[in-house]
Amino acid sequence: MLRREPHAANHLPPSFVRGLLSVFCLVSLATFDAAAAHKKIYIVTDLEGISGVYKFAQTRETNTPEARQAREFFMGDLAAVVRGLRAGGATEIVVLDGHGNQAVLPELMVPGAKYITGLPRPQVFPLLDGSYAGVVFLGFHAMMGTPDGVLHHTQSSATENRYWYNGVESGELAQCAIVAGHFGVPPILVTGDEATCREAEKFFGKACIKVAVKKGIARESALLYPFEETRAKLYKGAKQAMAVIRNCRPYRLEFPVQARKEYLVLQEPPPKRVTKEGTIPDALHLLDF
Secondary structure (H helix, E strand, O other), X not given: OOOOOOOHHHHOOHHHHHHHHHHHHHHHHHHHXXXXXXXXXXXXXXXXXXXXXXXXXXXOOOOOHHHHHHHHHHHHHHHHHHHHHHHOOOOEEEEEOXXXXXXXXXXXXXXXXXXXXXXXXXXOXXXXXXXXXXXXXXXXXXXXXXXOOOOOOOOOOOOOOEEEEOOEEEOHHHHHHHHHHHOOOOEEEXXXXXXXXXXXXXXXXXXXXXXXXXXXXXXXXXXXXXXXXXXXXXXXHHHXXXXXXXXXXXXXXXXXXXXXXXXXXXXXXXXXXXXXXXXXXXXXXXXXX
């Protein structure tokens, strides 16, 4: 009768096996820690959702005292978020100046981040790729038609654009998140007024941190909070956002999508509302429609 030999591993001393397991666990933990330790964050900014900003005269202009002051408010909010992200473990931060006529004041840039500003740009979000752990939407506003949204609009407050993707109306928050989702980058923090935070929860869920810096009363009126309070909330929210990255998911659509856009034609009075429909092939062409 042939005798089946025991498996070689059965002859190894128990202490040796335990040692191998310990080494394996240490190597695995070290690999995980190294990956977790390197957390790049991409911040997309806007101006309408910043502390103290509540009228279009602060955002549409560039060379007035009000416009300059609004950009100083913006840099204060941004500084609080950058510091909070760093305190939460961000290893690299890139800030994209996303407001149409730009808002970054170079002389007020805080250390701990790099800043993209100026136009034109070859890409919607320059430098963004799959190496980023999360995206932050700072100073955003609610979509066009939101009654309690401070300075609500989508892309153009003048032509009052509205967009639907596969039948779902979407504002700038969703649009930007769809582009980030193309690279697998999840939204981790949204700041703006209360209506913006409500919209963020609808599209991104509860895991994404939201910080409200004001409450809308009408399109150009708001209940404002002292900067000392809003900056403290922004710092805390940014730090918290770093801790919940693992719970956040990219916001994606299945492409191609059926799109509809409504907007005002202003060339000949009175303004006329028109509709455009079509198909968008992928996320990187979303804002071309």
